[in-house]
Amino acid sequence: MQETKDIIPKLEMEKAKNALDEAKILFDSEKYYGAANRSYYAAFHAMSALLIYDGYSMKKHSGVISKFRELYIKTGIFETEVSEMIAALFKIRTECDYDTFYVVAKADVEEQIKNAELILELIEKRLEVIN
Template identity: 35%
Template sequence: MENKKIELSQYRMNQAKETLTVARDCVEGNHYKDSINRSYYAAFYAIKAVLALSEIDFKRHKDVIAHFNKNYVAQGEFNREIGKRIARLQQKREKSDYDDFYIASKDEAFEQIETAEMIINAVEVYLTSKNKSDSI
């Protein structure tokens, strides 16, 4: 069972990194709204990689993020800035996906990519330290 959790976590991290690559590709193609969407999902998949180790999953995005903030950010496993950034990523993604007349800028897209990178990097550090402490 332990291997399954680790495999799922690794799968989700790979998914996060691939999605971040797509976000970068979208910016290069001047598809800024799509880049914002992909940046959000890259960070979201990274968060789900953390939850996979505890065998926790939710259907709704807001539940995933709320659980992560309550059980990982508020408990000091992740910096509070991560929680704030996730909220901003989600807000931008919702605007770019659902607001009819929302026009995303290149700067916004790059900002979202940087945020997703920061979250993915923080999750990688966490997962690495978690795997080391579990093997001791």
């Protein structure tokens, strides 16, 4: 059981880092819709890593976000700004993926990537502290 608790969060963090790298590559290639998608998934996998470490496994994106807010935002472990970043990441990713008429701005995607990077750093530090 301890092995699973240690390995799966590490694998999720690797997915998060890979998604962030992909977001940066796509951004540099002016593929802003893809970059927005990958920046959201970077944060999503990082949130999942922390939740899994703490014994939670959510099947839906909304479940991951909701449980993350409950356990880490409302308790003060992370600032409320992190919750706002997550909401923006989710909103823009959803609009990029599903709204045919949505036009994403380069500056918005650049901010998405910075926010995803910050979320990864915060979660990585949290995992180091509790290990």
